[in-house]
Amino acid sequence: MTPQSHRDTILIEEGKILAQDAHPGEQYVLWVAAPGIASRATPGSFAHLQCDSGLPMRRPLSIMRADAKHGWVEFLYKVVGQGTQLLAQRKPGEQISILGPIGQPFRVDPAYPRPLLLGGGVGIPPMVFLADTLRQAGHFNPLVLMGSEIPFPFRQRPSQFLIPGLPEGVIGAMPLLEGWKIPSRLASLQGYPGCFEGFITDLARHWLHTLAPAQQREVAIYACGPHPMLAATAQLAREFGLPCQVSLEEFMACAVGGCAGCVVKVQTRQGPAMKRVCVDGPVFDAEAVFT
Structure with missing residues (x-):
């Protein structure tokens, strides 16, 4: 990617809040009409939202779903500070300024038809978006594993799908994915x-051990979540010799590559380099970040 190529793909759009649903653990699902961003969003991309007219700094939120046909995008977020507290007070019908979609998405390879998707906490949204994309592609058989230390932002239900080798009683599933x-x-x-x-x-490791060697070679791992989880995911990928992409979570200011406030050290063919999570990522090969 050339240094400024991302600038032609990012829009600033006045969206309209369609709904905002509260869930336990101060989590919210925000549904916004933003046809321009919806038409360009890809799994792993995010948007920069103006939480309140009196707060100049925007907040980055991963896109959980996007419907280009009907022109809406959906976000899941947790209240963690002033910005998200103000965002949680926004009501349906209000206008909201959105900058996006931003970032390099997950790269899906048909050579790996058995994707394993891992989402931890607020890292769940990109996995939902990716699962939807894989479903529409039609020739993938994904498994989605999600972790949280606060109540999940949905009413879980027993899964209709049997997954051999998992511990007895592990049957909780996300209704949207079940549908x-x-x-x-x-x-x-x-x-x-x-x-x-x-x-x-650890749950992913249980599943991978149940696969025959030929089946394991069909697996690619995609993950988003807290840094320790992603480090453990990278180690898991090394353990089984699997390709792995991770979406990093970093604090950021401008979110369009100008301030370089979200840089991380990445291994490249030319050696170590500092890359911006906002526009060079947020998706990176796990082995480049966690060596």
């Missing part, structure tokens, strides 16, 4: 019913 006929499972250390008691990467 798409995509198997999913949940993990937490909080003892939620139907969830795997442990880390999401």
Whole structure:
């Protein structure tokens, strides 16, 4: 990517809030009419939202779903500070300024028809978007694993899909994915019913061990979540010799590559380099970030 190529793909759009639903743990699902951004969004991309007219700094939110035909985008976020507190007070019918879509998306390879998607906490949204894209592509068989240490932002239900080799009682699933006929499972250390008691990467390891060598070679891992989870995911990929892409979460100011406030060290063919998470990422090869 040339230094300024991203500038031709980012829009600033006055969206209209269609709905905002509250969930336990101060989590919210925000649904916005923004046809320009919806038509360009890809799994792994994000948007920079103006939370309130009195707060000049925008906040980056991963896109959870986008419908180009009907012109809407959906976000899942957790209240963590002043900006998201103000955003949570916004009402349907209000206008909201959105900058996006921003960032390099996940790159899907048909050579790996058995994708394993790992989403932790507010890293869940990109995995939902990616799962939807894989579903529409039609020749992938994804498995989505999600972890959270606060209540999940949906009412989980027992899965209709049997996944051999998983611990007994691990049956909790995301209803949206079940409706798409995509198997999913949940993990937490909080003892939620139907969830795997442990880390999401441990649940993934259980599943990978059930696969025959030929099946394992069909797996590529895609992940988004907290830094320790992504580091563990990279280690899991090395353990099984699997390709892995991770979407990084970093604080950012401008979100369009100008301030360089979100740089991370990445290994390239030319050696170590500092890359901007906003426009060079947020998706990177795991081995380039976690060496």
